[in-house]
Amino acid sequence: MTRYIIRRLLWGVVLLIIVVALLFVMFRVLPTADPAKLRAGRLQSPKIIAEIRHTYGLDKSLAAQFWLYLKNLILHFDLGFSFYSGAPVKELIFNRLPPTLSLVMGGAIVWVVTGVGVGIVSARRAGSRLDRASMGSALVLVSAPEYWLGLIILYVFASDIGQVRIFPGAGSYAGLTSEPVKWFESLILPWLVVAAGTAAIYARLIRGSLIETMGEDYIRTARAKGLSERRVVLRHGLRSAINPIVTILGLDIGVLLGSSVLVETVFNIPGIGRLNYTAITHADFPIVEGTVLVAALFIIVANIIVDIAYAFLDPRVRYS
Amino acid sequence: MSTAEALLRVEDLRVEFFTEDGVVHAVDGISYEVDRGRTLGIVGESGSGKTVSSLTTLGLTRSQGARVSGRILFEGRDLVALSEAELRAIRGNDIAMIFQDPLSSLHPFFKVGVQLIEALRVHRDISKAQARARAVELLELVGIPDPASRVDAYPHEFSGGMRQRAMIAMALSNEPKLLIADEPTTALDVTVQAQILALLERLQRELGMAIVMITHDLGVVAEMADDIAVMYAGRIVERASAANLFDGPEHPYTWGLLKSIPALGRSREEDLVPIPGMPPSLIQRPSGCHFHPRCPYAQPSHAQIDPQLDPVADRPGHHVACLLEVDTRRRLWAQLRAGQLPEQALAAVGVPPEQEPV
Numbered sequence: 001m002t003r004y005i006i007r008r009l010l011w012g013v014v015l016l017i018i019v020v021a022l023l024f025v026m027f028r029v030l031p032t033a034d035p036a037k038l039r040a041g042r043l044q045s046p047k048i049i050a051e052i053r054h055t056y057g058l059d060k061s062l063a064a065q066f067w068l069y070l071k072n073l074i075l076h077f078d079l080g081f082s083f084y085s086g087a088p089v090k091e092l093i094f095n096r097l098p099p100t101l102s103l104v105m106g107g108a109i110v111w112v113v114t115g116v117g118v119g120i121v122s123a124r125r126a127g128s129r130l131d132r133a134s135m136g137s138a139l140v141l142v143s144a145p146e147y148w149l150g151l152i153i154l155y156v157f158a159s160d161i162g163q164v165r166i167f168p169g170a171g172s173y174a175g176l177t178s179e180p181v182k183w184f185e186s187l188i189l190p191w192l193v194v195a196a197g198t199a200a201i202y203a204r205l206i207r208g209s210l211i212e213t214m215g216e217d218y219i220r221t222a223r224a225k226g227l228s229e230r231r232v233v234l235r236h237g238l239r240s241a242i243n244p245i246v247t248i249l250g251l252d253i254g255v256l257l258g259s260s261v262l263v264e265t266v267f268n269i270p271g272i273g274r275l276n277y278t279a280i281t282h283a284d285f286p287i288v289e290g291t292v293l294v295a296a297l298f299i300i301v302a303n304i305i306v307d308i309a310y311a312f313l314d315p316r317v318r319y320s
Numbered sequence: 321m322s323t324a325e326a327l328l329r330v331e332d333l334r335v336e337f338f339t340e341d342g343v344v345h346a347v348d349g350i351s352y353e354v355d356r357g358r359t360l361g362i363v364g365e366s367g368s369g370k371t372v373s374s375l376t377t378l379g380l381t382r383s384q385g386a387r388v389s390g391r392i393l394f395e396g397r398d399l400v401a402l403s404e405a406e407l408r409a410i411r412g413n414d415i416a417m418i419f420q421d422p423l424s425s426l427h428p429f430f431k432v433g434v435q436l437i438e439a440l441r442v443h444r445d446i447s448k449a450q451a452r453a454r455a456v457e458l459l460e461l462v463g464i465p466d467p468a469s470r471v472d473a474y475p476h477e478f479s480g481g482m483r484q485r486a487m488i489a490m491a492l493s494n495e496p497k498l499l500i501a502d503e504p505t506t507a508l509d510v511t512v513q514a515q516i517l518a519l520l521e522r523l524q525r526e527l528g529m530a531i532v533m534i535t536h537d538l539g540v541v542a543e544m545a546d547d548i549a550v551m552y553a554g555r556i557v558e559r560a561s562a563a564n565l566f567d568g569p570e571h572p573y574t575w576g577l578l579k580s581i582p583a584l585g586r587s588r589e590e591d592l593v594p595i596p597g598m599p600p601s602l603i604q605r606p607s608g609c610h611f612h613p614r615c616p617y618a619q620p621s622h623a624q625i626d627p628q629l630d631p632v633a634d635r636p637g638h639h640v641a642c643l644l645e646v647d648t649r650r651r652l653w654a655q656l657r658a659g660q661l662p663e664q665a666l667a668a669v670g671v672p673p674e675q676e677p678v
Binding site for chain 2 (some may be wrong): 216217218220221222223224225226227228229236239240313314315316
């Protein structure tokens with residue numbers, strides 16, 4: 001098991017280096033734009049551009065540049081400086097991490113609880129009106145794009161522009177440590193929007209896998225023991241049915257941490273997604289490069305956690 | 321079979337399932353009794369209703385939307401009429417069940433010990449530590465070596481025979497008065513089968529429980545059963561003591577079962593005779609005697625008349641549902657026992673062909 005984890009971690013590192021190389025090629029080798037010219041901004045003169053080229057090592061060979069980039073990245077997690085503000089990208093990203101983490105983790109709790117809950121009820125009453133209604137709404141929610149759902153929910157519930165003004169709307173985000181109550185209130189609507197589609201997918205998944213599990217022989221055994229139906233479903237049934245959820249939960253969180261841009265933009269949450277969005281509009285490539293790298297890191301780490309979690313979830317799986 | 325103190329008495333039990341294709345008559349009016357400490361073998365092909373009838377005893381067909389009628393009297397209480405909560409108190413406590421495939425019947429994600437402890441604690445108010453100690457004892461009782469460490473193993477770490485032993489340990493955890501064993505040896509190697517049967521016999525002696533042994537294998541019931549009920553298409557077609565049944569089977573279906581299994585005593589020259597055809601659909605059952613389409617001795621009238629399970633004249637406790645005359649049956653079986661094929665037996669006995677009914 002330990003050997004498996006080490007091997008998995010090493011693979012993660014290799015994967016990250018490949019991502020870094022790809023990003024390097026995309027942003028520095030391909031003729032997207034001359035970074036030095038972009039950095040120079042309005043004060044473009046050949047002398048300034050040459051100076052910038054020298055300061056940032058852009059006049060060295062590509063191999064030397066890549067080596068320098070990789071070295072700084074690994075030793076100092078140095079992601080360079082923003083073209084736009086000149087601030088270090090690392091700092092910008094770290095500052096934007098808490099809102100994104102708040103959004104994604106809170107959203108994950110909402111979608112797991114509602115998805116699994118609705119899935120169980122639907123599975124136990126498969127074919128009933130309740131089941132058909134919830135699976136129908138699930139289909140709608142899966143199909144609804146986040147930005148659309150976000151705007152609709154703001155239009156209905158936001159305290160400034162809503163029809164029923166109950167929750168704070170866009171741009172109300174406050175830090176968890178400074179104003180916890182406001183933090184919570186401001187995230188209610190974003191959590192719902194982030195969770196909606198995924199909760200719907202989870203509900204359908206749990207429903208299917210629980211229906212299948214409840215037909216297993218060991219469920220019959222559990223009933224024959226004299227256990228209550230509640231215990232049969234929640235302990236014996238759900239224990240097996242939950243596995244596919246755990247598998248995708250890690251990936252969903254990892255992916256969303258790197259791609260929360262739509263919801264963050266709609267609700268004006270100062271997270272990584274919006275940092276990225278603003279950077280793209282300003283052609284601020286170091287930030288784009290940094291956020292993409294961080295997103296890749298999230299996804300790779302999530303993958304490793306899922307693989308390891310799986311061995312603990314299913315005792316029959318023992319990697320060697 | 322004594323009537324007064326029977327541990328389990330099933331009276332005219334019917335179980336129907338409503339499906340899109342129609343009503344499945346899985347169990348169609350069966351009656352039997354099991355006395356304390358005795359073993360009843362229920363024999364039949366897949367789909368004859370033997371498993372459904374025993375699952376119904378535990379109330380386990382309710383959740384599948386079955387309609388159950390008749391009575392299942394256990395120590396005088398009618399299980400069919402009990403509430404789900406009352407039934408739960410009996411399940412796994414007074415009546416326990418073991419199943420065909422021990423691998424799929426144990427939860428793959430829980431340790432064997434955890435599953436045993438759960439079975440104990442659901443019916444008894446004991447601490448986890450006490451339950452664990454008892455679980456180790458139970459594993460030892462069913463002959464699992466090194467039970468103190470095996471109690472923490474997962475089912476997939478056990479061999480097939482060990483898994484069935486663990487299932488038996490789980491079933492015995494609350495010292496049931498009745499153990500229903502549904503094809504307990506079918507999924508196991510032949511050598512392991514014998515061990516499991518011997519184990520069940522030993523446990524029955526030690527604990528004094530009654531056993532209902534469900535199987536398609538007459539060899540299994542020959543070893544264990546005191547009484548045997550042969551089921552076909554949801555009904556009991558023959559019921560007798562094991563001695564009587566093997567000595568003088570009365571139903572052509574029982575003959576077919578006996579002639580289609582190899583036996584050590586029989587000559588190797590003698591061919592096994594399979595029963596022709598397939599078990600009938602329980603939705604569209606054959607008219608008259610349900611066995612008539614597959615019966616080599618069926619007469620045209622047998623497609624119209626539905627035989628009842630009647631006592632056999634000179635054999636107390638022996639019942640059969642067959643439309644053939646008792647003399648004809650006995651002469652046919654004498655021929656078959658001598659190694660004749662069904663056609664030869666028919667020719668030798670000379671069953672008079674009936675006129676087609678008008």
